[in-house]
Amino acid sequence: MPLLALNGIRKHFGAQRVLDDVSLAVEAGEVVAVIGRSGSGKTTLLRCINGLETIDAGTIVFAGKPLPRGGAELRELRRAIGIVFQSYNLFPHHSVERNITLGPTVTNKLPLAAAKAIAQDVLRQVDLEDKSAAYPAQLSGGQQQRVAIARALAMRPRLMLFDEITSALDPELVGEVVKVLEGLATSGMTMILVTHEMGFARRTADTLVFMHQGKVWEKGPPRELFAAPKTRELASFIRAVLEPND
Amino acid sequence: MSRDFEWAEFLFLLGALRWTIVLSLVAFVGGGVGGMLIALARTSTKALLRGLAAAYVGVLQGTPVLMQLFLAYYGLAVLTGVRLDPWPAVTLAFTLYAAAYLGEIWRGSIEAIPRQQWEAAAALPLSPSAQLRHVILPQAFRIAIPPTVGFLVQLIKGTSVASIIGFVELTRAGQLMVNVTFQPMIVYPLVAVLYFILCWPLSLLALRLERKIDAALGIKRHP
Numbered sequence: 406m407p408l409l410a411l412n413g414i415r416k417h418f419g420a421q422r423v424l425d426d427v428s429l430a431v432e433a434g435e436v437v438a439v440i441g442r443s444g445s446g447k448t449t450l451l452r453c454i455n456g457l458e459t460i461d462a463g464t465i466v467f468a469g470k471p472l473p474r475g476g477a478e479l480r481e482l483r484r485a486i487g488i489v490f491q492s493y494n495l496f497p498h499h500s501v502e503r504n505i506t507l508g509p510t511v512t513n514k515l516p517l518a519a520a521k522a523i524a525q526d527v528l529r530q531v532d533l534e535d536k537s538a539a540y541p542a543q544l545s546g547g548q549q550q551r552v553a554i555a556r557a558l559a560m561r562p563r564l565m566l567f568d569e570i571t572s573a574l575d576p577e578l579v580g581e582v583v584k585v586l587e588g589l590a591t592s593g594m595t596m597i598l599v600t601h602e603m604g605f606a607r608r609t610a611d612t613l614v615f616m617h618q619g620k621v622w623e624k625g626p627p628r629e630l631f632a633a634p635k636t637r638e639l640a641s642f643i644r645a646v647l648e649p650n651d
Numbered sequence: 652m653s654r655d656f657e658w659a660e661f662l663f664l665l666g667a668l669r670w671t672i673v674l675s676l677v678a679f680v681g682g683g684v685g686g687m688l689i690a691l692a693r694t695s696t697k698a699l700l701r702g703l704a705a706a707y708v709g710v711l712q713g714t715p716v717l718m719q720l721f722l723a724y725y726g727l728a729v730l731t732g733v734r735l736d737p738w739p740a741v742t743l744a745f746t747l748y749a750a751a752y753l754g755e756i757w758r759g760s761i762e763a764i765p766r767q768q769w770e771a772a773a774a775l776p777l778s779p780s781a782q783l784r785h786v787i788l789p790q791a792f793r794i795a796i797p798p799t800v801g802f803l804v805q806l807i808k809g810t811s812v813a814s815i816i817g818f819v820e821l822t823r824a825g826q827l828m829v830n831v832t833f834q835p836m837i838v839y840p841l842v843a844v845l846y847f848i849l850c851w852p853l854s855l856l857a858l859r860l861e862r863k864i865d866a867a868l869g870i871k872r873h874p
Contacts, residue, residue: 457770483776494771498789498868507785508775543869560775 406469408433408595409454409564414463416449416619423449425619427463431612433563436590437597438606438627441616442642447599450616451566454597455486468563484512487557488566491573493549495541501528501552502537505559513560520559527555531585547578551585558589565589567598603646607631615639656832661841667824668845674820675807677742682749682806689754691783694761704754711751717812720744724816737818745810752802760795761787793864800857804850821845 407430416424423446431437439447452458454465456472456479465472467486473479495504505527506520515523528534531551541549550570557565567586571579583605590596590609600606606613606627613627617638623630634640654660692704711719724740727733735743764787772782814823825842829835865872 455774457774477778480776480778483774488774490767490771492767494767496768496771496786496790497870498793507777511777511781511785512775540867540869542871556775 407431408435408468409597410464410466411450411454412464412466414450414453414465415461416446416453416458417461423619424453424460427616427619427621429614429621429624431564431595431597433595434593435595435612436610437612437614438610439597439599439614439616440601440603440606440642440646441622445616446619447616448568451488451568451597451599454564454566455483455488457488480512484560485563486566487560487562487564488568489550489553489557489570491569493541493546493553493573495549495553495556497541499540500537501533501539501541501544504541504552505537505556508556508560523559524555527558528552530558530588531555532581545578546574547581550574550578550582554582554585554589563595565594565596567596567600569599569601571600571602601646603631603643615642617642653833654831656828656834656837660828660832660838663828664821664824664838664842664845667819668821668849670818671807671810671820671822671846672849674741674745674810674813674818675803678745678749678806678810679803681742681746682753685746685750686753686757689750690757690761693754693758708751708755711748712755716744716748716809717815719748720812720816737813737816740816741810741813741818745806745813749802749806753799756798756802757791757795759798760791763794764790793861796857796861800853804853807850807853808846 409429409431411427411429414424414427415422425446427446427450429437439450441447449458453460454467454472456475459474467482470482473482495501496507499507502521502524505524506517509515509520509523510517524537525534528537531554533548533551533555536544536548536552541552544552553570570586571582574582579602583602586596586598586605587609598606598610610627613623613625613630614621615623615630615634615636615638617636623634623636623639630639631643634643689704689708692700693708695701720741723744724735724737727735727740768786768790769782772786777785810820811822813820814826817823819827821842825838828838832838864870
């Protein structure tokens with residue numbers, strides 16, 4: 406049984422169809438990279454998986470349970486699904502450490518000392534052990550994004566969602582974040598990433614999903630898809646991404 | 652027979668200044684509690700709560716505080732037969748008035764927090780009340796400092812309206828002293844200075860508090 410199963414997901418924003426009959430199964434430990442042009446529905450897809458957006462039709466089943474619509478049941482399920490956003494969304498009024506311990510102490514009711522131990526642990530994982538007392542505004546974009554990853558990891562999730570997390574970074578800062586992602590993938594974390602980092606997708610993802618007009622247009626092992634795209638749309642997308650000035 | 656403006660007269664003004672402070676304080680604290688409820692109701696997901704709070708704010712902001720004062724003092728007596736003393740009447744009127752304005756200021760401060768902060772908190776996943784308490788309200792507090800202190804200063808000066816129904820605060824005391832000393836050019840400037848001494852440090856304190864918070868969080872607002 407897959408850890409996550411999406412079946413026939415549909416989603417509209419007003420008259421606009423954003424997700425059109427999307428189905429996808431993700432096994433435990435699988436790394437899925439979702440690519441596609443902006444407006445293809447990839448971010449919306451990701452946000453539906455942890456209930457930040459509601460779906461109009463279809464089912465989302467996580468760990469054998471259908472995704473609840475909201476309330477305490479949805480909160481319960483979200484504990485197992487971490488998400489990292491493009492714009493970091495750290496809490497600017499809390500220290501790095503407090504950003505990370507907030508979930509464990511408030512949601513999981515852990516004692517502060519235990520939560521701090523977790524914070525040290527996840528900060529080590531993103532190579533920022535020395536920044537626990539800093540505030541977000543004192544960090545670079547790459548550091549902030551790594552803290553955001555650590556914050557999500559502190560909840561010990563079974564699935565991690567990444568929404569274009571390197572897109573807002575200066576080019577020289579992308580590498581340090583990608584390195585953390587690769588470490589996570591190696592550790593066996595189940596991950597779904599919406600990304601524009603084609604190199605990363607090719608190297609690290611088990612499955613590449615190309616979205617177009619709200620549909621899963623092509624899906625398969627990244628090397629195969631990159632080497633021999635079956636559709637014109639994917640071929641032209643790969644060309645546009647690899648040689649943006651042509 | 653007129654008196655000179657001397658120590659006794661000055662002490663009378665100071666005694667009345669105390670009532671200006673007490674009235675402002677009670678209205679600010681009471682209005683703060685009410686204002687917080689209004690701000691939460693205005694940003695609630697429940698339409699009924701939003702509507703009720705909006706109606707309250709609309710009425711209180713749309714009518715002069717003087718009329719609200721008359722209604723609390725004379726109107727209540729006519730409608731219910733219960734005649735409030737000036738003190739409870741002015742306290743009631745200014746508290747309700749402050750609640751409307753603080754509620755709107757704080758609603759604006761809450762709404763100024765980016766939607767992504769709510770989402771990040773919801774993803775953690777904090778409960779709605781924990782999202783407010785740990786993520787939204789502390790940030791809204793920082794934003795609310797300048798307009799809240801601005802309103803407090805307005806409120807302090809605005810309590811002079813209470814003199815109309817005979818409540819002896821600083822302005823009313825000034826009028827009384829002018830009546831017995833015939834020295835308005837001494838009394839009124841002095842009254843103004845006393846208001847200034849009360850209000851100006853508040854503005855300074857607010858600015859210092861803002862800077863202190865920004866410095867602690869490493870936030871640079873001015874290039």
